[in-house]
Amino acid sequence: MPVDARIPDEMTVAPLPAARSFVATLRKPSHILVAISGGSDSTGLLLALHQAIAEAGCDRLRLSAVTIDHALRVESAAEARQVAALCLELGVSHVTRRWEGAKPASGLSEASRLARYRLIAEVADEIGADLVVTGHTIGDQRETVAMRAARNAGGDNLGLSGMADAVLYDGRHWIMRPFLACERQAIRDYILSRSQSWVDDPSNENTGYERVRVRQALPGSAACLDAEAAVKRRKLSEKTADFLRGHVQVFHAVLAGIPANSVAPDRSEFRHGLAALIATLGGRAYFPAASSMERVLRFLKTRENGRMTVGRVLLDRRCDGLYIFREQRNLPELQIEAHGQGLWDDRFLVRNGSAFPILVTAGRVDDAPGAEVLFPSAPAGVAKPAMAGLPQIAAAAPYATYLTEGVNIRPRLAPFDLFLPRFDLELANAIAVLCGRATYPQPPV
Incomplete structure (x- = not known):
């Protein structure tokens, strides 16, 4: 089995201590649904959580597992059966769901991801799970940061915060990543110490995927994770939420107004809040691109009245303030x-x-x-x-x-309703209240 080359990092944690820490901080009672593919990361997560719960002697924690068969390889059904056998050995309830139907010719990775989370959420609903856990590792985190850095080299790139340790899916299921500080090889060593094995997915070596290319390039790179990036993003989210609550009105979830004396393009919380409002009122899942926001900020810094469009919304600068609303083009029936x-x-x-x-x-x-x-x-x-x-x-x-x-x-709050990282929770809740929505649920830890 191939071993990942690793970048030394003081922040790493061994898998069993990571699982113990997660179990200790988890709100109880809780029903945990482990998303397990059969690969080393998710297999190690199931084994470590099973051991940590047994050691804690906690009867208020319940463990179940789900495997999503994407039906993209002939071996996938047999691999799902192998996972089911492991779960049976551990006494863990297990469900396999298959991604049925035609697969897209392009954008397969994203379509697979969306299908996977949709099917996992369906199982979580059916069994009454309180949270879902996945086996993402510090290696996955490095790859994510490297990919986002390649797309935007700016120092204000929020993507450099990487993956959050918890993400709210579809406004109702918290997906948590207990192994986000664990090295893959440490997880594999732990699996072997338990006399178990894992499945290697050949697609993990397919250089047709961006993540694989980045993974193979990382060992020769001196880049490392910025441990403060996630903290900075969370603090910006909280600061922006305070700004929105104190300076912005949203009417019927379609029109936002910011008083003239609160339009401050040089303040980070204003810029971040404006980007969030543009995405929300425009029905966009992502905030405007950096180049689009630069254009908006140049317009606002002139202090002149006028209009401009970005991200399907119209920004109308007037003497009394800034108004933001959906432009009239391409409204559907x-x-x-x-x-x-x-x-x-x-x-x-x-x-x-x-x-x-x-x-x-x-x-x-x-x-x-x-x-x-x-x-x-x-x-x-x-x-x-x-x-x-x-x-x-x-x-x-x-x-x-x-x-x-x-x-x-x-x-619908398009930037937050499907995937909401924990470090953006305060910002999302501020916008939810402004739009007349209930706030999002808090994570179970």
């Missing part, structure tokens, strides 16, 4: 069948509880009285176009009637 649901413009989840199909369209820009009622403190030139960013519900067929109370509309 969406039909939702009776008792169905759909995502409109990536910004609103619409549930149709009526007995008839409905049509979701953009609001009417010419509805001046409605704009005045919904946005009373905004200038008419802002309030009226902001109306277009609101979903409007109508019957999908002329003969149909429906009860408006049967239709539920909930703002």
Whole structure:
């Protein structure tokens, strides 16, 4: 079995102590779902958690396991059975889920990742798991930081914080990484000490994948992790949350207003908060690119009134402040069948509880009285176009009637609702409250 070349790092922890520490800090009772592929990292995680829980003698911690068969290799089904056999030996309940259907010709890695987490979450729901754990290691962390650094060499690149130790998936499942400070070889040594084995996935040596190329290049690199990067990101998130709570208003999750004396392009919390608002109001999963934000900040530093677009939103600078709302272009129409649901413009989840199909369209820009009622403190030139960013519900067929109370509309926070790293939790909660949403759940440690 190939051994990873490693960069020495004082921050590493042996796998069993890492598992013991995780078990000790975990809120109890808890049902832990281990995502295990059969590779060394996830196999070592299952074994170490099983041993740590047994040593602690804690009957308020329960361990289950799930294997996702991506059906990309002929060997994958047999490997899943091998994992099931290990779980049976340990007395750990195990489920295998297969990613069915056609696979995309391009973007396979990302599609696989999304399918994997979706299937894991389904199992977590079914068995009532309180959290999911994965076997990501410090080697994975180095690779992630190296890839993000290659895409953006700027000192303000938040990607240099790497993977968070905990990520909230779909607003409901915390995914935690107890081995994020563990070396892969140490994990393999631990597995061998338990007289167990693991499966080597040949795709981990396929240089067609960016991560594999970065992994193979890392041993010759002097680069190392910045232990403070994650702390800096968390502190920026908290500082930005304070700024948003004290200086920003968001109306009906479609229009944000920042008073003129709070527009401060040179302050990091303003820049970060503005990027978060642009992504949220534009329905984008990612904050604007650095080049786009530089363009926005140059515009704001002129202190001149005017408009510009970025990330599907319009920034309208006026004497009384800065307004941000969805631009009117490319607003969709969406039909939702009776008792169905759909995502409109990536910004609103619409549930149709009526007995008839409905049509979701953009609001009417010419509805001046409605704009005045919904946005009373905004200038008419802002309030009226902001109306277009609101979903409007109508019957999908002329003969149909429906009860408006049967239709539920909930703002979706695109940068945070699918994957929310723990160090951005305070920022996400501040935006959730501004948009009339409940805050996100806290992690179980």
